Amino acid sequence: MNKSIYIMALGAFGIITTEFGVIGILPALVKEFHISVDTAGWLLSGFALTVALAGPFTNMLTAKMNRKIIMCLVLAIFVISNLLSAIAPNFTVLMIARIIPAFLHPVFWAVAMTAASKQAGPKDAPKAIAIVMGGLSIATVLGVPLTTYVADLFSWRASFVLSALINLFAFAALAIFVPSMPVTEKQxxxxxxxxxxxxxxxxxxxxxxxxxxxxxxxxxxxxxxxxxxxxxxxxxxxxxxxxxxxxxxxxxxxxxxxxxxxxxxxxxxxxxxxxxxxxxxxxxxxxxxxxxxxxxxxxxxxxxxxxxxxxxxxxxxxxxxxxxxxxxxxxxxxxxxxxxxxxxxxxxxxxxxxxxxxxxxxxxxxxxxxxxxxKIKESRKKPAKSTEPVELDFVQ
Known part of the structure; x- marks a missing residue:
């Protein structure tokens, strides 16, 4: 597989570690900011809710951007978000720092999945997507316990620093080794x-x-x-x-x-x-x-x-x-x-x-x-004054 696919998997690892890494440090945050557990839980549920609502819109807004540039931008924002979280003086600042990158979280997934499948070709597309999805699996197995261990060893702030470093490493690898991916389709x-x-x-x-x-x-x-x-x-x-x-x-x-x-x-x-x-x-x-x-x-x-x-x-x-x-x-x-x-x-x-x-x-x-x-048979009608193909067919 193209090394770019593995680098995108590393980016997925960094993003998922950021999203779920907070699970292990919720008790520490409850004590630090004197809040209830359910309030602290919004650091996770608020992130997920933002991802759910923002996904389609943020992708449409970035549809014409170079795919490499947008992925680098997402990882850079995740780095900044984790650093802001590490120095957050209160829960409000921490919550804001967490929500900001959630808006672009689905953009990285959409672009990475599409780029991986295109680079691998139709036959090997599932394997390529599996590699990128592997970043999610490894993050849930290693990323979350690792950030929790660092928090126990040093402090909860150190766990955010670790997440920032992981995303920074992925950003550097993406910027250096992944070729430019301009959007060429007219549609x-x-x-x-x-x-x-x-x-x-x-x-x-x-x-x-x-x-x-x-x-x-x-x-x-x-x-x-x-x-x-x-x-x-x-x-x-x-x-x-x-x-x-x-x-x-x-x-x-x-x-x-x-x-x-x-x-x-x-x-x-x-x-x-x-x-x-x-x-x-x-x-x-x-x-x-x-x-x-x-x-x-x-x-x-x-x-x-x-x-x-x-x-x-x-x-x-x-x-x-x-x-x-x-x-x-x-x-x-x-x-x-x-x-x-x-x-x-x-x-x-x-x-x-x-x-x-x-x-x-x-x-x-x-x-x-x-x-x-x-199975629903789709209508394949074309607009009267359009030269664009209607791509609504599904391959079984």
């Missing part, structure tokens, strides 16, 4: 990009992705609680299990990319069924330590590939400048799915107990599986 304008929103099939695929993420996080969002209450694991054991879960997920993400290169539709359906089966096994054997360790290892292996499955089943067949726009929609729908899943999972836990949350995940995954069979 790269908001009106042309918005054309694809007339595709009913696209909306079905976006809904499917939302349900996939909701299903993944309905239980995963409360996994530590599940291991505590159902599996009766200690805090140390839970930490080790989560590390194993994420570690096998890195391998799973890579192999899922290879499988998707061969058949996107079949791989997506196998993924959904396999993930549902692992949840059912966890429901039946969650109270037994050794079986649960094995289940978690396989569960993590399957789970992380879900981000890639949800991504590729949407963009499959979308070409040209519209691909940037569709990719920019994905963070919004991914965040919506995560929010929906955690809300529904929390509802089940509150009313029926944490053990029963498994059934909500299975239900949502089955909805996603059913939606994968829905």
């Amino acid at each position: 790269a304008n908001p009106k042309s990009q918005l054309q694809i929103l007339s595709s009913v099939q696209l909306w079905i695929r976006l809904l499917t992705s939302t349900m996939i993420l909701a299903g993944m996080f309905a239980t995963y969002g409360y996994l530590a609680e599940y291991l505590d209450k159902v599996s009766k694991m200690s805090g140390v054991q839970i930490s080790i299990m989560l590390l194993i879960f994420g570690g096998t997920g890195i391998l799973g993400n890579w192999l899922t990319g290879i499988a998707l290169s061969k058949n996107i539709q079949l791989t997506s359906r196998v993924f959904l069924i396999a993930l549902a089966i692992m949840h059912l096994l966890a429901y039946q054997l969650g109270g037994f330590f050794i079986p649960m360790v094995t289940i978690l290892s396989v569960w993590g292996f399957i789970h992380t590939g879900g981000f890639l499955v949800a991504n590729l089943q949407v963009i499959n067949g979308v070409r040209g400048p519209k691909l940037d726009f569709v990719n920019s929609l994905l963070p919004s729908f991914f965040n919506a799915g995560i929010t929906l899943g955690t809300l529904l999972g929390g509802f089940v836990i509150a009313h029926y107990g944490v053990h029963e949350v498994i059934w909500m995940t299975v239900f949502l995954l089955l909805i996603s599986f059913s939606l994968s069979f829905v």
Whole structure:
């Protein structure tokens, strides 16, 4: 694979470390600024909400910018944001420093995904996207624990400095080694990009992705609680299990990319069924330590590939400048799915107990599986006075 793809994966690692790295230092921030835990939680939820709302608009505004320049700009803003966070004198300044880069977060993802797929070519596009998505997987496995460790070793401010350094390193690599990527398509304008929103099939695929993420996080969002209450694991054991879960997920993400290169539709359906089966096994054997360790290892292996499955089943067949726009929609729908899943999972836990949350995940995954069979034949009418091709066909 082109080295540029790995550099973009490094940028993804820096961005996700910035987004989720705050999770491990929330207790320290509560003490530092004398705020409640739910208020501190807005550092994460506020970031995610901004990403969800801003994605399509920020991408349209930057549609004509050189792809290398916009990615460098995003990473530079993330560097500045982390440095401002490190010296924040109060919670308000910290919140502002966190929200600013969230506006451009989806732009980096949209551009990186599109650039990676174009550089690799149609055949190897899933593998290339899997590499970039690997930056997300590694950030959740290593980035978050690393920033938490640095905060414990020095202070919470040091964790933001570390995130700044990671993004700075990615910025330098991108600026030095990645070639210029000018936008050459004549159609790269908001009106042309918005054309694809007339595709009913696209909306079905976006809904499917939302349900996939909701299903993944309905239980995963409360996994530590599940291991505590159902599996009766200690805090140390839970930490080790989560590390194993994420570690096998890195391998799973890579192999899922290879499988998707061969058949996107079949791989997506196998993924959904396999993930549902692992949840059912966890429901039946969650109270037994050794079986649960094995289940978690396989569960993590399957789970992380879900981000890639949800991504590729949407963009499959979308070409040209519209691909940037569709990719920019994905963070919004991914965040919506995560929010929906955690809300529904929390509802089940509150009313029926944490053990029963498994059934909500299975239900949502089955909805996603059913939606994968829905096919809508698209209209291919062209505007009367337009020479632009209408690219609304979807390759199966």
